[in-house]
Amino acid sequence: MLTLVHLRKNETFSQLGSGFGISQATAWRYVDETLDVLAGWAPGLQEALTGLGEGDHVIVDGTLIPIDRIGADEPYYSMKHRRHGMNVQVIARPDGTPLWFSRATPGRTHDLTAARAHGIVQACLTRQILVLADRAYQGAGATFRTPYYHHREQPAHYQQFNRDHARLRAPGERAFAQLKSWRILRRARCSTRRISTIAQAVHTLLTCSYSGRKRLSTSIRWLVSALMMIVA
Structure with a gap:
């Protein structure tokens, strides 16, 4: 949810932390880790x-x-x-x-x-x-x-x-x-170095099908499925 709000609304990590009741540093870490996972599945x-x-x-x-x-x-x-x-x-x-x-x-x-x-x-x-x-x-x-x-x-x-x-x-x-x-x-x-990761993460959410990706863990599959339903 943090990642989706960050990508969809372009809110700052301070706003994300305030909205979800966590610290700014924690919001950054959660979003950063999720983006890396999603970007890793971009073709x-x-x-x-x-x-x-x-x-x-x-x-x-x-x-x-x-x-x-x-x-x-x-x-x-x-x-x-x-x-x-x-x-x-x-x-x-x-x-x-x-x-x-x-x-x-x-x-x-x-x-x-x-x-x-x-x-x-x-x-x-x-x-x-x-x-x-x-x-x-x-x-x-x-x-x-x-x-x-x-x-x-x-x-x-x-x-x-x-x-x-x-x-x-x-x-x-x-x-x-x-x-x-x-x-x-x-x-x-x-940072300009993160824009590539963001674009690839968005691509994964937009176009990748996960039904045939057996290596995807259950937790990550649940996350992506939830995000896709919300986006739809």
Whole structure:
């Protein structure tokens, strides 16, 4: 419950402790331990792509998790969004269901740079998975497909390609909508090193099925089941 309130409402540990009748330090420890457990069950990149191959396609995009930082923290400042934050890459199914969230990198990181650093480009090339992405990924090559620049000056079939591309890529925004429905990721006040863990924990709560995970202990299974029922 502590973890759910923290993720959903973005309350401070002082507020959590006061609300649940425990100390601030205890609230931090309970939430920290639970986040680590949940994040540990988030799928890795190769696991997320299991079952996909030639003939399948996914949507890749990046989002900025806003953070509290001063102007001097230049690496975290995104010129695109005009604010400080952390860059998180997502791979989503054609219907917008998130398959994988990357670790968070400083907001100044370009989406294409992040995709290469996380191994997304190579992993999709190896499996011959078609990737639909926006113009930020132009130059990725491999199996990435991005819109044409200056399509209005191009032949009609280029314009049609861009329209079809945008239509197929649009559901990918649902993955970000699900991620940002947890208020802690609308404006994170924690250490930047914890944002990756939080994103992975949220991914576990959103998408992972635990019925086939025999290694999951009874207590953890009960916790996750309870959280999922409340979230629903």
